[in-house]
Amino acid sequence: MNHQxxxxxxTHYYGRKKILEDISFECCTGDITGLFGRNGCGKSTLLHIxxxxxxxxxxxxxxxxxxxxxxxxxxxxxxxxxxxxLPQHITVRNVIPLYFPGGEDQNKIFYSPGIHRMETAKVGNxxxxxxxxxxxxxxxxxxHPFVLLDEPFxxxxxxxxxxxxxxxxxxxTVKGFIITDHYYKDVLDIATKKLLxxxxxxxxxxxxxxxxxxxxxxxxxxxxxx
Amino acid sequence: xxxQSMPVSIISFCSVxxxxxxxxxxxxxxxxYYFYANAGLSKNKLIAQTAAINVTGSTLILLIIQ
Numbered sequence: 001m002n003h004q005x006x007x008x009x010x011t012h013y014y015g016r017k018k019i020l021e022d023i024s025f026e027c028c029t030g031d032i033t034g035l036f037g038r039n040g041c042g043k044s045t046l047l048h049i050x051x052x053x054x055x056x057x058x059x060x061x062x063x064x065x066x067x068x069x070x071x072x073x074x075x076x077x078x079x080x081x082x083x084x085x086l087p088q089h090i091t092v093r094n095v096i097p098l099y100f101p102g103g104e105d106q107n108k109i110f111y112s113p114g115i116h117r118m119e120t121a122k123v124g125n126x127x128x129x130x131x132x133x134x135x136x137x138x139x140x141x142x143x144h145p146f147v148l149l150d151e152p153f154x155x156x157x158x159x160x161x162x163x164x165x166x167x168x169x170x171x172x173t174v175k176g177f178i179i180t181d182h183y184y185k186d187v188l189d190i191a192t193k194k195l196l197x198x199x200x201x202x203x204x205x206x207x208x209x210x211x212x213x214x215x216x217x218x219x220x221x222x223x224x225x226x
Numbered sequence: 227x228x229x230q231s232m233p234v235s236i237i238s239f240c241s242v243x244x245x246x247x248x249x250x251x252x253x254x255x256x257x258x259y260y261f262y263a264n265a266g267l268s269k270n271k272l273i274a275q276t277a278a279i280n281v282t283g284s285t286l287i288l289l290i291i292q
Contacts, residue, residue, distance in 0.1 A: 053263065072268040085260035099265060139264060 002029045003064055003145040005050075005077070005176055010059035012045055019045050021200035023059070027176040027193070029145065032168060034191030035180040036205065036216055041197045043180040044082060047148045050178070051079040063145075078144040082151040084131045088124030092134060095123055099138050108141050113163050129156045136164055146176045153183040165190050184211060232291055240284035244277055 010023040019042040027033045037043050048054035050061060052071035061068040063076050071077050086095060092115065100106045109115060114133065118126055126134065136152050149168075153161050161183070168177055168190055181187050188194065188207060195202040196214050203214065211217045251258075259269050267275075 051263070053260075070268070072263045073266055073271070075266045078264050079260065081257065081260045083257050085257045087258060087261065142264060144264075 001145075003176065004028045004062075005146050006062040006065075007050065008060045008062070010046065010049060010056045010061075012042070012049060012054070012056045014045075018200050020049075020056070020197075023197075023200075023202055025193075025195060025202060027146065027178055029174065029176050030172055031193055032172060032177045032179065032191050033193045033195065034187040035178060035195055035197060036184060036187070036211060037180075037197035038216060042200060043197055044150055046197070047079065047150050047178070047180065050148055051077055075142070075144055077146045077148060078139045078142045079148045080136050080139040080150060080152060082154070084128070084135060086123045086131060086135055086138075089122060091120060091122050092126070093119045095134075096138070099142065105141065109137050112137050112167075114160065129160065132156055133160045133164070137167070140167060140171055140175070144175075146178070147171075149177060149179045149181075151181045152179065153181045153186045161186055184208075184217070233288055236284045236288055240280045244280055248273060 005027045007026070008024050010020055011018070012020040023046060025033070035043050035046070045054065049056045050071075052068070061071075068074070068076065087098075090098075096106055096109045100109065110119065114130075115137070118130055118134070123131060123134070132152070132155055136149065139149075140147050152164055156164065165186060168179075171177075179187055179191065185208075194205045194207075194210075196205045196211065196216060197203075198214055198216075203210075205211060205214070208217065212219060259272070262272050263269075
């Protein structure tokens with residue numbers, strides 16, 4: 001089934017400072033929307049608003065035309081936060097069933113590359129990159145039709161970064177993704193829609209040239225990933 | 227002596243104790259709310275469920291020991 005997430009005229013302030021102004025775009029099943037922008041431009045704020053943990057000053061979020069009133073209990077949008085939110089004192093083997101009580105869903109995680117060698121370890125004893133990878137796997141395999149990924153590639157070793165991209169492409173047929181990360185090359189590589197947030201507004205972009213022209217990349221920086 | 231102080235301890239546990247644990251959790255583990263939010267449990271729902279379990283458990287223990 002195809003789903004449509006519509007973001008209409010989202011505006012948000014921190015104090016008197018306008019962070020987001022009239023943000024509107026759509027994300028459908030099959031879309032990988034890449035959000036780019038400098039630190040503090042409002043990327044994470046927008047993700048918090050979409051997830052439902054922050055109320056915007058104005059604007060609306062709809063899924064398949066219906067106003068999204070409580071995303072958390074309706075389980076429409078999953079969110080992998082830029083910080084690790086997994087319980088630290090539980091082993092990987094025990095944390096997976098907390099999200100996936102069923103064996104078939106669990107197997108998707110247990111048989112994912114790299115999980116076998118970490119499953120007996122406590123989450124808190126894994127490296128930050130491993131924790132981020134595990135958090136990513138757990139969130140993308142939830143049954144939510146949309147997934148928000150805040151910095152999924154940061155601190156993750158190159159091999160896992162490729163696996164993350166493969167997984168997103170694999171699930172693209174049944175989900176819509178919104179991704180933001182300063183590893184812009186990885187995001188550009190998989191994104192089907194690319195938006196730059198600058199001065200609180202979104203600008204559609206095509207690639208590195210546009211990022212450079214908009215001041216996100218310094219002149220001559222194209223070609224490096226970061 | 228123990229049987230007299232037990233009810234006071236249990237009542238303290240399920241009233242002040244819950245408020246203290248909520249504040250400590252909010253201060254040290256605030257990020258972990260996102261784990262539960264992805265599973266469909268909002269912060270309010272989580273607090274309400276925890277409070278209900280604590281109060282029910284404490285009441286049962288109180289009834290048993292009295």
